[in-house]
Amino acid sequence: MxxxxxxxxxxxxxxxxxxxxxxxxxxxxxxxxxxxxxxxxxxxxxxxxxxxxxxxxxxxxxxxxxxxxAVAVEPPDTGDLRADALELLRRANRHWSSALGAILRELLAAAGGAAELLAQLPDQSADATAATWFTVLGRAVARGEAAPECLHPRVSTVAIVLLRNEFVVRGVPTAPDDVLVEIVDEVYLPLVRQRGTLNPGGAAPTGPRRG
Structure with a gap:
């Protein structure tokens, strides 16, 4: 031209x-x-x-x-782990059902399983996702709401992984709020609070420590 x-x-x-x-x-x-x-x-x-x-x-x-x-948003800091976890899930839920979320879904479908491409998407980067949940959990550990051993990538991100599984399995871009509450109350909170008792004398947790 x-x-x-x-x-x-x-x-x-x-x-x-x-x-x-x-x-x-x-x-x-x-x-x-x-x-x-x-x-x-x-x-x-x-x-x-x-x-x-x-x-x-x-x-x-x-x-x-x-x-x-995509606009970076600071992790919630309500002073309560349950409220923070629900807010993170609700943000993800709103995003996936938004116009921008529709674009993201198209890109994910086009990328298939290409890890190097998926890692470039801020919403799908494992490191970025883990960092957000580490931040929220680190504050909870400092307040005594969660065991330090929960600061492990697979444990800390289990809630968002379960929500994404809802999208994939059900083939819909949004999940009912009661599903988010169930993920947090029935899976996430029991896991992060009991992690220390399940691994007595275990290895030091992976990830950042707070407090």
Missing amino acids: TSEPGRTRRRGTELEDAILRAAAEELTAGGYAGLTMDKVAQRAGTNKNALYRRWPNRLALGIAAYRQL
């Missing part, structure tokens, strides 16, 4: 930012199904070669654009 008269040719970060903005706008307008390299190039005022030099395919660009749309 030829630059317009009088327009400075963009390069480097400036061009990349313009492409990502255009891709994010295309995702918002038509979802991943409507995202094409041609449309993004046209919206960004550049050519497809500029896109392919940075992203090898439509999926890689879609994931990068989604990262522009």
Whole structure:
């Protein structure tokens, strides 16, 4: 595509930012199904070669654009583990049923089991998810609400894993609130509170310690 008269040719970060903005706008307008390299190039005022030099395919660009749309939110800090856990699950529930969540579901379906691509999605990164739950649990441990041994990646994230399983098994983007309450009250809280008694004299827990 030829630059317009009088327009400075963009390069480097400036061009990349313009492409990502255009891709994010295309995702918002038509979802991943409507995202094409041609449309993004046209919206960004550049050519497809500029896109392919940075992203090898439509999926890689879609994931990068989604990262522009996803807003990081601080973990809840209500002073109560049950309330914090429910808020985290309710946030996930709202997100999955939102327009942005629909885009995320499309990207997950397109990525299949490609771990290297899934790790780039802020909502699906195992490290990011574990860090959020570690933060909430670390505060609970410091307050004496949970055993220090619960600070293990598989234990700390069990609630969100169970919620995602609801989405997959039932094939729906949202779960009833009573399911979230059941996950927290019947599985999550008993597990993190009794973890220490189940592993007396065990190895030191994995993950950050608070307090």
